[in-house]
Amino acid sequence: MQKFSAQEMQNQVQLYSDYFFNAGFPQGQPVVCPERRWTTWSTSLACGSGLAVNDKGAQLLVKPCVCTLCGKSFSNNSYLAIHTRSHTGERPYICDVCGERFNRSNHLNDHKRTHSGEKPYRCEICGEQFVKSGNLVEHKRKHSGERPFHCDVCDKSFARMSVLYRHRVIHSKDRPYKCDLCDKRFTRKGALHRHERVHSGEKPFHCDVCNKSFAHSESLSMHKAIHTGEKLYRCDICDKRFGNRLYLHSHKKIHSEERPYVCNECGDAFKRSGDLNAHKSTHSAEKPFRCELCDQRFTKNSNLHRHKKLHLAKEGTAQEKEKTKFNIAPLANSF
Known part of the structure; x- marks a missing residue:
């Protein structure tokens, strides 16, 4: 399937935007929807473009309805109304x-x-x-x-x-x-x-x-x-x-x-923005995550959590030693 760059898709959006000011169907370069998802009334579900047919039978992109806020054009008022909500937040x-x-x-x-x-x-x-x-x-x-x-x-x-x-x-x-x-x-x-x-x-x-x-x-x-x-x-x-x-x-x-x-430093790519933010700290000396028990600092929150478990483990070991010491003492005195 043919690849479409963002610029090519934008060019298709702008093509024949002056449709209303011309008599009949526009003449010019045939175009297709990048997704090729056409409905029976010849409006693309993918990009909202309308299709017209000129006297040579070529399919032409038609978008006569223009947004007064940003200049984008659409094939009908319904698509324009939906688009307008992106400005109003409705x-x-x-x-x-x-x-x-x-x-x-x-x-x-x-x-x-x-x-x-x-x-x-x-x-x-x-x-x-x-x-x-x-x-x-x-x-x-x-x-x-x-x-x-x-x-x-x-x-x-x-x-x-x-x-x-x-x-x-x-x-x-x-x-x-x-x-x-x-x-x-x-x-x-x-x-x-x-x-x-x-x-x-x-x-x-x-x-x-x-x-x-x-x-x-x-x-x-x-x-x-x-x-x-x-x-x-x-x-x-x-x-x-x-x-x-x-x-x-x-x-x-x-x-x-x-x-x-x-990452704009090394080019590594991540699935989630949080993973990228954590990775970026490896390129700097910044260590924003601090342990309140020993003041050691870390670049990642996950590393801090792992570190805290060491404190808990040490605390647990110390408590076990105290219990053992307490329990053995009476046995030693009984002989």
Whole structure:
């Protein structure tokens, strides 16, 4: 299958954006959706592009609906409305089981299957089943070895577009959304809005059991598990369950071979951002984790935990010696 770089995909998005200002269908270069996932009404589920056919029968990308906030264009107003929620942070679709919110109804439907255990999408090669069709598409690439998403800077290829986007942050320092209070910058406007609640103290999400309030809906969902003891979030690969979505998200990286977090010092790659942060400390003299018993310092929290066990073991040995000494003394006096 042909590889598509991020720039090529962006070029396709911009192609024929002036469709509304021309009579009839645009004439020009035929294009295809990178995912080749077309619906019956000729709109791509992968990138939201519409298809038109000119007088020569060539398929042409059409996106007449333009976002006034960022300039991105879409094939119809429905896709534009969904996109606009990425700027506003609106998530109108709510899970009636755990309270998690979503910006699209189909994302809510996919999420509900994590509670029900339903896996309607089955791999015909190995029989593995999945909650989402997208997970099946990604899984099949493990069998084929296909990596269609290509970085146009360093020539690396990826099986998923989301991993390519995360990877590209390594090459670009562009963070256009800046907090006016602390100058911290973000790649997305929604992330900036979430951050601004740190300064404002706004906590719009309330627990109906104990009335505790939270800044984010995800935090409320995690908190509710304390009251119920339920583990609502289920891994669709190994069936392990978790009390909150973040733990599940971190766990699922164990199953993936993707290592999107790359050290800019030595090039080592990691599955989780926390592993990368721990690794980075090996390049510096910084040892932020201190033992409060002996003041020894460590680069990793896990090393500190192992060290503390030595203190516990020594303490246990000393206590055993005291007990032995106490028990033997009377025996010695009895003879």
